[in-house]
Amino acid sequence: MTQLHDISIQIIRAGQAPGGGYVASPTFSQYGYSWLRDGTWIAYAMDVVGQHDSAHRFYQWVARTLTAYQPQVVALLAKIARGETPAEADYLPTRFTLDGGLGSDAWTDFQLDGYGTWLWGAVQHLPYAPNFWSEIRPAVALTVDYLAALWQSPNYDCWEEFRDHIHTSTLAALYGGLKAVQSVEPTLVPSKLPDQIRDFVLQKGVATEGHFMKFLGNAEVDANLLWTAVPYGLVDIHDPIFAKTLAKIERDLYVPGGGVYRYRADVYFGGGEWPLLAAFLGLIYSELGRRTEAENILHWIESQANAHGEMPEQVADHLLAPEHFDGWVARWGTSACPLLWSHAMYLILKAKLEATA
Ligand code: BGC
Numbered sequence: 285m286t287q288l289h290d291i292s293i294q295i296i297r298a299g300q301a302p303g304g305g306y307v308a309s310p311t312f313s314q315y316g317y318s319w320l321r322d323g324t325w326i327a328y329a330m331d332v333v334g335q336h337d338s339a340h341r342f343y344q345w346v347a348r349t350l351t352a353y354q355p356q357v358v359a360l361l362a363k364i365a366r367g368e369t370p371a372e373a374d375y376l377p378t379r380f381t382l383d384g385g386l387g388s389d390a391w392t393d394f395q396l397d398g399y400g401t402w403l404w405g406a407v408q409h410l411p412y413a414p415n416f417w418s419e420i421r422p423a424v425a426l427t428v429d430y431l432a433a434l435w436q437s438p439n440y441d442c443w444e445e446f447r448d449h450i451h452t453s454t455l456a457a458l459y460g461g462l463k464a465v466q467s468v469e470p471t472l473v474p475s476k477l478p479d480q481i482r483d484f485v486l487q488k489g490v491a492t493e494g495h496f497m498k499f500l501g502n503a504e505v506d507a508n509l510l511w512t513a514v515p516y517g518l519v520d521i522h523d524p525i526f527a528k529t530l531a532k533i534e535r536d537l538y539v540p541g542g543g544v545y546r547y548r549a550d551v552y553f554g555g556g557e558w559p560l561l562a563a564f565l566g567l568i569y570s571e572l573g574r575r576t577e578a579e580n581i582l583h584w585i586e587s588q589a590n591a592h593g594e595m596p597e598q599v600a601d602h603l604l605a606p607e608h609f610d611g612w613v614a615r616w617g618t619s620a621c622p623l624l625w626s627h628a629m630y631l632i633l634k635a636k637l638e639a640t641a
Pocket residue numbers: 308315319321322442443444623625
């Protein structure tokens with residue numbers, strides 16, 4: 285066990301509310317909420333390092349929280365069935381207060397990917413939690429109905445941007461989540477739905493050069509496209525489309541010896557390198573047997589921790605758009621550190637490399 289490993293677990297545990305939600309960052313002004321996306325990866329990391337009670341409490345909290353929003357989902361689905369266009373407030377939020385509420389500040393809330401992510405994560409947790417399925421099943425069923433009705437609707441991506449587009453990585457998360465549910469209880473998911481989502485992506489989400497697109501109609505790549513193979517398995521890691529996607533991500537978004545950008549046009553806090561995305565690239569390298577490159581990434585991530593062992597959301601060493609940096613700091617303060625999701629991804633990559641040593 286390294287010190288950073290232990291500190292990461294401590295930071296995550298300290299950031300878990302009594303009810304089970306994980307705060308995205310305990311110190312950053314905008315991140316005092318629990319996101320399904322961040323939270324699921326944090327819970328997954330806690331399972332990986334043997335802290336199953338913590339992961340369990342998170343998934344229980346999600347199930348409880350979503351079940352409380354059932355009337356809202358029922359009303360939304362009825363509206364859609366009547367052919368009416370939902371209002372923004374009709375959709376489920378992307379993040380909740382730590383006690384499961386909506387919070388007071390406006391946010392770019394309609395994001396579907398986290399709902400696929402939590403389905404995927406909850407299924408990964410089942411081996412550690414006998415009889416858990418019956419407890420979370422109502423919330424799982426509700427989520428499946430919600431996604432089945434909305435998967436083709438444009439919605440914000442996992443970076444909470446580009447509301448009016450359909451994002452390849454979001455569809456991959458839905459595919460992965462629905463497939464995971466199907467593997468436990470096939471009848472809970474419309475039988476053809478995951479394949480429909482995959483076919484849709486393969487038909488509309490591939491650029492003429494043969495790689496996945498950031499969103500339909502945008503032929504750039506985003507590092508979140510790594511998820512199409514790991515963990516969501518929309519394509520095999522050896523699939524030629526994925527190979528081209530990976531090659532373009534390496535060319536456009538990876539700083540050798542450093543980290544990984546979200547996408548070239550990123551301006552958020554000047555567009556820095558994200559340790560958590562570096563970890564996802566490290567997981568891909570590990571799967572592909574490119575161990576030295578995966579280890580280099582792990583070392584870079586470790587070297588980004590500050591003197592207290594805290595890991596940031598992003599690193600400002602080689603900003604894509606430095607002229608935007610000061611504006612964000614003036615608006616919200618210095619960027620998030622510690623970010624629990626960064627610690628989680630560090631733990632996951634580290635464990636993966638240890639398991640395959
Ligand atoms: C990121 C999201 C993340 C949230 C909380 C945002 O800046 O774009 O992916 O869920 O921060 O960490």
